[in-house]
Amino acid sequence: MSLGKKAPHLLIHFEDGKTLYVNGHHNQYECWQAGDDDGDGWLMVAMPGDDIAYWEPED
Incomplete structure (x- = not known):
């Protein structure tokens, strides 16, 4: 898996x-x-404006 460099x-x-x-x-x-x-794990989102947002478990 990989992400683009400009977007x-x-x-x-x-x-x-x-x-x-x-x-x-x-x-x-x-x-x-x-x-x-399930709401307790990780999440990665491609946001408007070519940004990435991510959330990870607190543990």
């Missing part, structure tokens, strides 16, 4: 050689988010 495009490279590309640029909306959905 937080999400690239996931699979063992079979295929790549999943998710656009990470939008001026007004979050483009994607990845993380643990």
